Amino acid sequence: xxxxxxxxxxxxxPDTSSGFCPGCMHSTxxxxxxxxxxxxxxxxxxxxxxxxxxxxxxxxYLTFDNTTSPHGRACAVANGVKKxxxxxxxxxxxxxxxxxxxxxxxxxxxxxxxxxxSVIFVNNGIYGMTGGQMAPTTLIGMKxxxxxxxxxxxxxxxxxxxxxxxxxxxxxxxxxxxxxxTAANVIKTRKAMKKAFQNQIDGKGFSMVEIVTTCPTxxxxxxxxxxxxxxxxxxxxxxxxxxxxxxxxxx
Amino acid sequence: xxxxxxxxxxxxxEAAVRAGCRFYAGYPITPQNEIPEYxxxxxxxxxxxxxxxxxxxxxxxxVYGSAQTGTRSMTSSSSCGISLMSEGISxxxxxxxxxxxxxxxxxxxxxxxxxxxxxxxxxxxKASGNGGFRMIVLAPYDVQEAVDMTYAAFDIADxxxxxxxxxxxxxxxxxxxxxxxxxxKSPEEVKALKDAKRNWALVGHRPDEKRAMIxxxxxxxxxxANIENAKLYExxxxxxxxxxxxxxxxxxxxAAYGISAxxxxxxxxxxxxxxxxxxxxxxxxxxxxxxxxxANLDFGKVKAILDVEMSIPAQMxxxxxxxxxxxxxxxxTLRSGGEIMGRDQILKxxxxxxxx
Ligand SMILES: Cc1ncc(C[n+]2csc(CCOP(=O)(O)OP(=O)(O)O)c2C)c(N)n1
Ligand SMILES: [Mg+2]
Numbered sequence: 001x002x003x004x005x006x007x008x009x010x011x012x013x014p015d016t017s018s019g020f021c022p023g024c025m026h027s028t029x030x031x032x033x034x035x036x037x038x039x040x041x042x043x044x045x046x047x048x049x050x051x052x053x054x055x056x057x058x059x060x061y062l063t064f065d066n067t068t069s070p071h072g073r074a075c076a077v078a079n080g081v082k083k084x085x086x087x088x089x090x091x092x093x094x095x096x097x098x099x100x101x102x103x104x105x106x107x108x109x110x111x112x113x114x115x116x117x118s119v120i121f122v123n124n125g126i127y128g129m130t131g132g133q134m135a136p137t138t139l140i141g142m143k144x145x146x147x148x149x150x151x152x153x154x155x156x157x158x159x160x161x162x163x164x165x166x167x168x169x170x171x172x173x174x175x176x177x178x179x180x181x182t183a184a185n186v187i188k189t190r191k192a193m194k195k196a197f198q199n200q201i202d203g204k205g206f207s208m209v210e211i212v213t214t215c216p217t218x219x220x221x222x223x224x225x226x227x228x229x230x231x232x233x234x235x236x237x238x239x240x241x242x243x244x245x246x247x248x249x250x251x
Numbered sequence: 252x253x254x255x256x257x258x259x260x261x262x263x264x265e266a267a268v269r270a271g272c273r274f275y276a277g278y279p280i281t282p283q284n285e286i287p288e289y290x291x292x293x294x295x296x297x298x299x300x301x302x303x304x305x306x307x308x309x310x311x312x313x314v315y316g317s318a319q320t321g322t323r324s325m326t327s328s329s330s331c332g333i334s335l336m337s338e339g340i341s342x343x344x345x346x347x348x349x350x351x352x353x354x355x356x357x358x359x360x361x362x363x364x365x366x367x368x369x370x371x372x373x374x375x376x377k378a379s380g381n382g383g384f385r386m387i388v389l390a391p392y393d394v395q396e397a398v399d400m401t402y403a404a405f406d407i408a409d410x411x412x413x414x415x416x417x418x419x420x421x422x423x424x425x426x427x428x429x430x431x432x433x434x435x436k437s438p439e440e441v442k443a444l445k446d447a448k449r450n451w452a453l454v455g456h457r458p459d460e461k462r463a464m465i466x467x468x469x470x471x472x473x474x475x476a477n478i479e480n481a482k483l484y485e486x487x488x489x490x491x492x493x494x495x496x497x498x499x500x501x502x503x504x505x506a507a508y509g510i511s512a513x514x515x516x517x518x519x520x521x522x523x524x525x526x527x528x529x530x531x532x533x534x535x536x537x538x539x540x541x542x543x544x545x546a547n548l549d550f551g552k553v554k555a556i557l558d559v560e561m562s563i564p565a566q567m568x569x570x571x572x573x574x575x576x577x578x579x580x581x582x583x584t585l586r587s588g589g590e591i592m593g594r595d596q597i598l599k600x601x602x603x604x605x606x607x
Contacts, residue, residue, distance in 0.1 A: 010458070045455030047463070049316070059464070065453050067319055067346070067465035070338050073312035076304070080316025083300040084274050084324065085454045106312070109305035 009034030011043065011063050019057040023223030025213035028180040029122060029189075030058050033093075036193045037064070040201070042089045049078045051094030051103070054128040058093070072103025075110035078117040089200055091118040096137040097127045100162050104136075107162070114171030114205035118196040121162065121208055124215040125234060132218035136160040139237055143220070163210050163243040174199055174207035175244040181214075181227055185240070199247060212238045257430055259394045259423045260285035263353060264293065266401040267325050269435040271444050272351070273299035274324040276313035278306055278332060281365040282421035283355035286327045298438070307332040311339030311352070318343070318350040319465055321448030323405050323441070327353035329421070330363050330371055333379075340414055341380025345476070346467035349408035349448075351401070353417040355424035357589065364589025367421030369509055372566035375418045376538040382468070383477075385484045388416045388538040389492075392513045394428040396535070402433045407490070409444065411483055418537060420561070422510040422591065493541035494533040497523065501530030503604045504548060506571045506581075507559040508534045511592045515559050518597035527605045529557075537567070545574035555604045556581045559597055563587035 008014070011034035020026045037046050046064050050056045052071035059066055065088075069077040074092035081090045092099075099107050099121050110117065126144060127133040134144035134151060137159050141150045151159075163175045174196060178189040189211055196207035212234050214226035221229055242250070257265070264286045267275070275290040287303065294301045300317070304310030310326045318324040328336060333354045343350050356371050358364030375388050387407055391397035397419055404415040436444070445452075453463045466476075494512075497519060498504055507515045512533040522529045532544045545556070556579060558568045563585045571581055584600035586592050 042455075044457040047453045047455055056470075059466075063458065063462060065455055065463040067316075067453050067463070068342075068467055069312060069315070070342050070467075073308065073315075073339070076309040076312035077316035077319075079302065080274065080276065080313040080318075080324070081320055081453055082316075083302065083313075084317040084322035085320035085452075088320065088453070088455045105305055106309050109309060 009038055011037055013061055013063055016061050018061045020054065021217040023214060023216040023226060024054070025180045025211070026054055026058070026122060028186060029120065029211055029213070030062060032186070032190045032193055033120065034062065036190060036197060039194060040197055042197070042201070045087055046089045047081060049074045049081065049090060049092045051092060051098035052129070053095035053098050055093045055095060055122060072098050072101070073106050074098065074103065075106045075115065075117065075119065079110055079115040082115065082117050089197060091120055091197065093120045094122070095128065096121070096123045096125065096135045100136040100160050108166070108169070111166045111172045111206045111208070112169045114173070116200055116203055116205050118200050119208040120193065121210045122213055123162070123210050123238065124213045126215050126218045128215050128218055139233055159237050161238065163208065166208065167244050171206060172208065172244060173205040173246045174250070176242045177210040177212060177238060177240050179212045179230065179235070179240055181230055195247070204247060212240070254429045254431055256427055257394065258285060258427045259397055259419070259425060260355065261289045262394050262398050262430055263401050263417070263419070264289035265432060266398040267351065267405070268293050268297060268299070269433050270402045270405040271323045271436040271441040272325050272405065273297065273322050273441060274314065274317040275299070275326065276302040276304045276310040276317070277326050277328065278304050278310050280329045280332045282357060282367070282424045283327050283329050283353070285424070286353065286355070307335035308339065311336035314350050314352070315339055315343050315348060318348045319453040321445040321452035321454070323444060325351045325353070327355065329355050329357045330359050331361065333371065334374070337380035341382050341384060342467040343414045344380065344384035344386065345382060346465045347412040348465070349412050350414045351404045351408050351417070352414065353401070353419060356418065356420045358587065365421070366589030367510060367561065367591055368587055368589055369420055369511060369561040370566070370587060371418070372537065372560070372562060373569070375416055376540065379416065384480060386414050386416050386538060387411070387487060387490055387536060388418050390418045390508045390535060390537045391423060392509050392533065394423060394426060395430045397423050398430055398432060413483065418509065420510050487539045490536060491539050491541050492535035493544050494531070494535060495544055496531040496533065498530035498532060498548070500528050500552070502528040502552060502554045503557055503601050504553055505529060505531045505557045505559055505597070505601065506545070506567065507531065508537055508567060511559045511561055514592045514594050515597050518594045518601065521598060522601055527602060529601050529605065540570045542570070542574040545571055550578040553579050554607060555579055557601055557604055558583045559592065561586050561592050
């Protein structure tokens, strides 16, 4: 007997291409977002607040309510949405430059207030959209167009760890770092996203899922070499795992 | 309804609540602190939300988010704080989201004196952010007008799906005056106002409904939206509000808005007693500007226009010049940096022009 074991999420338009570069993990992240929304049956009450960066390419591609925030301000916009429409399940979709540099204030303040929103944070260690400039998350030694000799600690400081930074605050309920490099990790990412949404549904407060990803185009690597760099270098700086879980049964 | 005695900032906040405002976000700055303080007390009483933003940047973006749900939403600040909001305001105008904000203006440039000034005129009326959008900007000259304009601003914002600015100043924010408050919208009316926006609001839509797509500009192909916006701005002639005071026989016409106009009116009553034929044109909407009031003056009679502003250099004078087109001289009498316009200063300047 035939059994349907997998189908494409209906929350991605079948007739539009995403615009993401080959090897970019944003497409996997988008797919997982769609699947999790379907799992939770919140298709009719979900809204995404895009940051400014490559995530915005999903605007024409995801089929549910969406808006774009000024660069960095997604958490403030999402909190405004949530306060005035508490029944809406609102999440931000932001890059590392958006969330950790220009929007650092908004991110920390939202986490510190424990705003009841979910944050999907794609850390690719670089400014993807604008062509490979240094991000707060760029690794030491890693080249960027604005750090042509590579990031130097004396000059640029050290990579920022957003999960750990937010872990110093009392309010956030859930912070986990995941990736999409293997099937096992994709499943973990899906679980983490689901939890971040569920926390919001349950009114628990601020949840963030950091997804450490590749950016082959701006790292200057082939898709496969980028994966190797991700596993050998990025994961060293950004170890995967649950950083904070204040939900029941969490650590 | 009874007359009550209220401070300008609190009266503005109460008028907003009565107009159905159910969300306010703001950051402390003098001379408008009573607005967030009042909202922090008042909004929870009506099931609304107050958020103290971590900055003006966050505050305008909280408002941008809240207003996208169709909820009447507002922020306020003063001068340098308003500058910080400009990107957000530009996004709101671009995405065509209704919102109201108040500038209780103080000195400048820079951090400026905390006392009243009118040094944000060009920013308020011409470019409150990047990209060449426009807004209706209402400039009250007493607390009653601040109340009425705030109340009306929410209707205009909803009608046009565009931000509306109340351009006040530190005098109006902190003065206490007897006022009549407008009627408070009922919970049912407030809900109906929100529900009417559901078709475009960011609240979540069923897959078979049209989804909300709030687009504050695009990576490409923005021109059609700009053309639409320009069409909206062209409909605003009907929204022009102006007070023409004793201009029929006037030899000298004072051009002033906001608190300067109020002081000018007081000067005019004294000037008239002494036989000086002085009148006043007071733009109540500084955008759209009442150019016709100036353009239609009888330049056979009018010897000069006296531009009175709390800004050095003068700013509104650009609009006055644009309307007058050289048909009579335009002189100025000005203060700035938190120094309030003096009635005697206006008396002296107007007399000199009359006697010319
Ligand atoms: C106020 C403002 N400053 C700068 C930009 C230009 N800008 C667009 S995307 C971007 C970088 C985004 O990087 P990141 O958040 O890491 O996202 P990624 O593209 O890497 O996914 C910048 C600087 C902008 N749009 N707005
Ligand atoms: Mg990035």
